[in-house]
Amino acid sequence: MNNPLQLSLVNFKKGAYVIVEGKQVATKFFIIRTGKVLISREFEVVEEQDGNILGPGDFFGVISTMSGHSHIENAQALTDVSLIAVQKDQYGILIEKNTQIALKIVQSFSRKMRYLDEDLTRITLKSIADERPDHLFKVAEYYARQSMYNHAFFAYYQYIRYCPPGENLNTAKERMAKIKPYANALYLEEKAEDITRTYPKDTMIFSESQPGQELYIIQKGSVKITKIVNDNEILIAILKTGDIFGEMSLLENKPRSASAIAYEDSVLMAVNKVNFQRMVGQQPQMITRLTQLLAERIWLMYRQLENTQMSNPIGRLYDALYIQLEKARVSISPKTPYTFNIGPKELLEMVGLTKSDSNALITELFSNKKMKLIDNKIFTADTEEITKQANYFRKMEKIEQARRKSSMLSVY
Numbered sequence: 001m002n003n004p005l006q007l008s009l010v011n012f013k014k015g016a017y018v019i020v021e022g023k024q025v026a027t028k029f030f031i032i033r034t035g036k037v038l039i040s041r042e043f044e045v046v047e048e049q050d051g052n053i054l055g056p057g058d059f060f061g062v063i064s065t066m067s068g069h070s071h072i073e074n075a076q077a078l079t080d081v082s083l084i085a086v087q088k089d090q091y092g093i094l095i096e097k098n099t100q101i102a103l104k105i106v107q108s109f110s111r112k113m114r115y116l117d118e119d120l121t122r123i124t125l126k127s128i129a130d131e132r133p134d135h136l137f138k139v140a141e142y143y144a145r146q147s148m149y150n151h152a153f154f155a156y157y158q159y160i161r162y163c164p165p166g167e168n169l170n171t172a173k174e175r176m177a178k179i180k181p182y183a184n185a186l187y188l189e190e191k192a193e194d195i196t197r198t199y200p201k202d203t204m205i206f207s208e209s210q211p212g213q214e215l216y217i218i219q220k221g222s223v224k225i226t227k228i229v230n231d232n233e234i235l236i237a238i239l240k241t242g243d244i245f246g247e248m249s250l251l252e253n254k255p256r257s258a259s260a261i262a263y264e265d266s267v268l269m270a271v272n273k274v275n276f277q278r279m280v281g282q283q284p285q286m287i288t289r290l291t292q293l294l295a296e297r298i299w300l301m302y303r304q305l306e307n308t309q310m311s312n313p314i315g316r317l318y319d320a321l322y323i324q325l326e327k328a329r330v331s332i333s334p335k336t337p338y339t340f341n342i343g344p345k346e347l348l349e350m351v352g353l354t355k356s357d358s359n360a361l362i363t364e365l366f367s368n369k370k371m372k373l374i375d376n377k378i379f380t381a382d383t384e385e386i387t388k389q390a391n392y393f394r395k396m397e398k399i400e401q402a403r404r405k406s407s408m409l410s411v412y
Contacts, residue, residue, distance in 0.1 A: 009082060026061055028086055030086070036077075037081060039073050042398065059105065106247075109291070123308045139151075140152045140154075156176045184203070205259075213250060221241065247290065
């Protein structure tokens with residue numbers, strides 16, 4: 001027997017706030033029946049491609065609700081509005097009853113992730129992602145120079161596959177022939193019948209700039225997501241069993257924005273577009289999981305982009321550590337110790353600070369007696385100290401922004 005879908009209707013007068021940024025952990029999201037809603041943030045980090053004014057059929061609050069974090073936006077009624085409130089535990093039932101809503105939410109998340117990722121790459125890594133298939137040759141060349149022949153062979157193969165008239169075609173073929181005895185590249189071409197695939201450690205699953213038509217679910221092992229930026233491999237994330245990745249290419253028919261490599265021996269389930277459409281209707285728990293993972297990633301991207309708006313570099317370091325606490329859902333309380341799974345190098349990379357600044361900034365960070373470096377991992381003796389410092393610098397930034405805005409207005 002199917003569980004009944006329980007939705008509620010709520011009304012707000014013009015000017016009322018429906019949700020407030022930074023307040024309580026979100027437990028429900030809203031679909032607009034009538035009226036218009038304005039979405040805003042304390043730090044406007046990026047221009048929303050879908051606009052900041054929402055109308056009937058649009059939804060808001062999904063990212064915070066499905067990720068289980070506090071609200072990342074304000075929602076204010078521009079007119080009298082009537083809304084459908086959807087509790088988090090009703091999401092699976094909702095998409096079972098109406099698969100189009102699920103597809104609309106997932107597709108909007110995918111679009112949002114792509115342009116947030118582009119902005120984050122541009123700001124923190126001082127680079128613009130190159131999604132053209134001929135970029136595959138540069139990826140292959142990088143890995144060949146590092147003697148990482150599995151990755152190089154895979155990327156050369158994809159370059160030849162997708163750039164048959166490419167100017168580096170002959171070079172790619174020659175280099176493939178040279179490194180072939182040392183390479184163990186698998187699944188060079190996707191086959192729909194190969195749903196379950198085993199990837200040994202250090203096997204490339206797909207390369208950045210490669211066209212893709214599948215998403216993957218990690219059934220065993222772990223996968224690292226990387227990107228080649230300014231002739232360096234940047235680690236974006238390490239995904240674990242149960243995680244889903246590669247969904248943006250499947251949903252948007254665009255090239256991969258990053259590479260996926262088996263971090264350890266891994267077993268993956270490959271889902272193509274036909275199977276995905278079927279799963280939306282038949283396996284709402286899988287789509288719920290995908291929505292939660294995408295919401296978590298988008299929430300993190302917004303927080304990271306907010307971090308880039310802070311002008312004080314020490315403030316950015318504390319805020320980046322606070323983001324890591326939020327991400328790990330660490331309970332914040334006085335004198336509670338915590339060891340981060342990153343060191344100073346990774347922390348600096350996260351916020352895109354230059355190497356020339358690094359020594360002085362790390363020295364200043366560890367001048368705080370509640371901060372230490374243990375086994376090259378950042379340790380705090382007091383999680384509350386991180387939040388106090390981060391909130392202090394965010395408050396100072398807000399005051400400074402208001403001062404600058406006031407000064408500009410006075411000129412006119």
